[in-house]
Amino acid sequence: SAVISQKPSRDICQRGTSLTIQCQVDSQVTMMFWYRQQPGQSLTLIATANQGSEATYESGFVIDKFPISRPNLTFSTLTVSNMSPEDSSIYLCSVGRGSGNTIYFGEGSWLTVV
Amino acid sequence: KNEVEQSPQNLTAQEGEFITINCSYSVGISALHWLQQHPGGGIVSLFMLSSGKKKHGRLIATINIQEKHSSLHITASHPRDSAVYICAVGGGYTDKLIFGTGTRLQVFP
Numbered sequence: 001s002a003v004i005s006q007k008p009s010r011d012i013c014q015r016g017t018s019l020t021i022q023c024q025v026d027s028q029v030t031m032m033f034w035y036r037q038q039p040g041q042s043l044t045l046i047a048t049a050n051q052g053s054e055a056t057y058e059s060g061f062v063i064d065k066f067p068i069s070r071p072n073l074t075f076s077t078l079t080v081s082n083m084s085p086e087d088s089s090i091y092l093c094s095v096g097r098g099s100g101n102t103i104y105f106g107e108g109s110w111l112t113v114v
Numbered sequence: 115k116n117e118v119e120q121s122p123q124n125l126t127a128q129e130g131e132f133i134t135i136n137c138s139y140s141v142g143i144s145a146l147h148w149l150q151q152h153p154g155g156g157i158v159s160l161f162m163l164s165s166g167k168k169k170h171g172r173l174i175a176t177i178n179i180q181e182k183h184s185s186l187h188i189t190a191s192h193p194r195d196s197a198v199y200i201c202a203v204g205g206g207y208t209d210k211l212i213f214g215t216g217t218r219l220q221v222f223p
Contacts, residue, residue: 033210037155042200042213090155094211102162103147103204103211108155 002027006093006106013083013113020079021109023093028073030096034066037090037108046091049076083113117141120201120214127221133188135217137201140182147211148175148186149200157200160186191221 003026013019023032032049046066047055055068070076080087093106118139127133137146148160161168161175163184168175172191177184188195201214 042215043202043211044213045210048210092155092157102159103202104159105149105157108157110155 001102002029002095002104004093004095004104004106006109008109009107010110011112013111015084015113017083018079018081019083019111020077021091021093023076023078023095023106025074025095025104030073032070032076033094033096034068034076034078035092035094037092039088043092046078049078080111083111085113087111088113116215117212118201118203118214120217122217123215125217125219127191127219129192129221129223131191131221133191133195133219133221135186135199135201135219137184137186137214138182139184139201139203139212141203141212143203145204146177146184147202147204148184149202151198151200151216153197160199188219191219193221193223196220 005024007022034046035043036046037043045058046061047057047068049055049068049070051070051073065081067079088111090108090110092108094103096103121136146163150158150160160173163175163177165179172189174187186199196219198216198218200216202211204211
């Protein structure tokens with residue numbers, strides 16, 4: 001199993017500011033992902049966090065807006081930059097150990113941009 | 115058309131009822147996941163399936179690979195089962211998932 005600690009759990013942010021979300025796993029994992037869930041919507045993959053190299057972003061998401069770090073196999077951060085109300089969402093960290101294994105999710109970071 | 119379709123979108127039940135949530139997908143997959151999301155936003159993985167059937171307590175999940183269809187059943191439903199249930203499929207060697215839109219279940223006493 002994997003236990004994921006995600007911080008912050010909830011925050012209210014001012015328009016134009018940036019916020020960094022942390023994801024800490026209690027064991028080494030191969031794959032780490034960042035998802036966004038906008039109000040009333042399903043989850044959408046933002047990017048795959050690659051250890052020691054640049055993240056792989058999905059269509060519609062760019063590094064300037066969502067810079068990601070992954071310095072080791074147990075930790076990653078997602079920054080939401082220059083926030084607008086449209087960025088109000090739940091952001092979730094997810095980890096896995098390769099195809100065919102259980103996926104684990106953090107508790108989510110609920111961001112409201114005012 | 116979405117690659118992962120769930121039905122129904124919303125479901126209400128009386129305590130004790132048998133619940134079925136369906137998931138159909140149109141892509142090739144290596145595994146299908148059933149997830150539970152509570153109002154606070156956290157997600158718990160209930161099942162991961164690549165074939166057949168799995169059971170955990172009052173929850174049963176089945177998958178038919180040929181028909182590209184999976185079902186999640188809840189026997190003797192309870193108000194604490196109230197949550198959003200999400201079907202997600204993964205393919206290839208990564209764990210990237212494609213999510214269904216979720217089924218919001220409310221179980222009343």
